[in-house]
Amino acid sequence: MRWAAPVIRAGGQADATDDSSDSEGRKYRWRTPGPVYQGLIAFVIYLVVFILAFGQALLPHLNEPRVGQVEVDPNFYIWAWRWWPYAITHFLNPLYSYQIGAPAGYNLAWATTAPSVALLMWPVTAAVGPISAFNLTLLLAPPASAWATFIVARRLTGKFWASLPAGVIFGFNVYELDHEVSGQPNLTVTVLLPLMAYLVLLWWDGRLKRNGFIIWMTVAIALEFYTFVEAFAEMTVVLVVALALGFAIAKRDDRRRVARLAMHTAIAYVGGVVLAGPYLYYALKHYPTELVRPQPANSLDLSSLVLPRTDRLLGMKWWAAAAGHDLKSIAYVGIPLLLLFALLAITNWSSRMTRLLVVGFVVTILFAVGPNLYVDGRQLFALPWGGMWNLPIAKSAEPSRFIVFCFLALGIALSLWLAQVTKSRLVRAARWGLGMLAIAAILADLPTFAEVVVPPTPTSYKPALPADQITDQIPSFFTDGAYKQYIKPGETIVVLSHRGNAGMLFQAYTGFYFRIAGGFINASLSRPDALPYPVALLSHPTKVRVAGFEAYAKQAHIGALVVERDWSEHWMYVFGKLGMKTTTVGGVTIFRTTYG
Helix, strand or coil: CCEEEECECHHHCECCCCCEECCCCCEEEEECCCHHHHHHHHHHHHHHHHHHHHHCCCHHHCCCCCCCCCCCHHHHHHHHHHHHHHHHHCCCCCCEECCCCCCCCEECCCCCCCHHHHHHCHHHHHHHCHHHHHHHHHHHHHHHHHHHHHHHHHHHHCCHHHHHHHHHHHHCCHHHHHHHHCCCHHHHCCCHHHHHHHHHHHHHCCCCCHHHHHHHHHHHHHHHHHHCHHHHHHHHHHHHHHHHHHHHHCCHHHHHHHHHHHHHHHHHHHHHHHHCHHHHHHHHHCCCCCCCCCCHHHCCEHHHHCCCCHHHCCCCHHHHHHCCCCCCCCCCCCHHHHHHHHHHHHHCCCCHHHHHHHHHHHHHHHHHCCCEEEECCEEEEECHHHHHHHCHHHCCCCHHHHHHHHHHHHHHHHHHHHHCCCCCHHHHHHHHHHHHHHHHHHHCCCCCHHHCCCCCCCCCCCCCCCHHHCCCCCCHHHHCCCHHHHCCCCCEEEEECCCCCHHHHHHHHCCCCCEECCCCCCCCCCCCCCCCHHHHHHHCCCHHHHHHHHHHHHHHCEEEEEEEHHHCCCHHHHHHCCCCEEEEECCEEEEECCCC
16 A cells, blocks of 8 residues: 655755656655554544445434344443443442342442443543444444454554455454344454454564553453453453463474563453452452353354354355254354465464464364354263353353454454465465455355344334334433423332333433333343333233232332333233323323332
């Protein structure tokens, strides 16, 4: 890639070796942009491509809750983006909230509130609200991860175009995009992982001294902890494996340097744990017994590496028929990229970097398969290291999430493959042809926001409106401020809606004007419908259930039940029969109790 810049000698004379001149006769030399400018150019390319290819449907609706409104996670993160600034500015314990789960509140230490991201987006949240901040997070996360991978690849290859596809593999893979459209930024903000690899390369090349490396690595490790505790635990395993493999693979003269790197990394890790100490101490002190061991569906099925999802087979239905299980993989790599990876290993095995990538990839895949080996939906046998998933910090972890590190290795391997020097144009064309085919195979399997921002057709309940009239927009009851006329500040209410986690969404939108009973924070710690159990039972009321609800409402001081009409089923009729005072306004129906 070239960049034009004028080169003027002393006295105003142009360099005679310049390649071109302007209308005034000044000579120009075409210079290659430096690494910083190349990184900036790469980020802009990734951002534009991501928005055009995947984010067009979301971009016009940044101030609306459009992603995954039939699920519970997106509105939980919208709530978290508002909660952390609120807790800090009000001097509250951010790891325990009495704003939700009334009357006892909820312990958030084992919920994935991603405080590092929430605080990073604090200025955006303050300026335009948590919904816009959340949507912007989704739009920026994959390009940021792609950019970080690019700078790692460019550091290794020194080539712009060979490094650019590496970011595509890590930033735009099916793992990243599937969680993007599910509204789970704790799983898509992966920028720190390649940045840690970049710090290692800078230290190895002598561009970063010991103290600088330890400081920056400490910060990165702590931020990863505060982004997602499970990813932090998986990162710990991968770091140990990578350093051990690096020592084994390194030349004898380099092993002492690897040992120093391991020591510096260990110091940084201790520093990161110290910075994470308050959170870690609180989390371990309040360890929930409800956490469960991961199910087989959360382990990597090896066949999913080469089998795309059923709806992404490009017309090859026989491929789906050949599989013995439903194809909903978040680990699809594709045959072309695996073939390229194998060819790199065969043709470039003398490179220690290639050996590190290949062996590291294989070891990480073995972790991703979890406690038991599954192939084509069938369990073959238990693995010797399966017991690690019984450890407290890993008990509820999903092994398949290790695949994110495999995508990083594959992205770097792709850049090394494309950067190999060869005099044969045919060989060079073949290398790039296989590389582009590998990228095409991955991109063909990716979802887009267009699949989730359109209000879905309800199937499990009878809506108050026809399906094509249901909207994701927040009811005007909240947007127009009418709630202040019907709900007292700090009053506890129950929000009923088939929108996922609607209560936490509305609470965040109003800046915690009211408390809510219920709310979803974790699949192990709260109900998937985000309702208190005595309220959920009223879906099919009996005298016993009504009595249980009244006792709970009195204990929790429930002042009102707010039903979102667009998404409601028969809650209006259920509570109407209980003789409550009813008001319909701004897209909601309010049922007042005598317990507030």
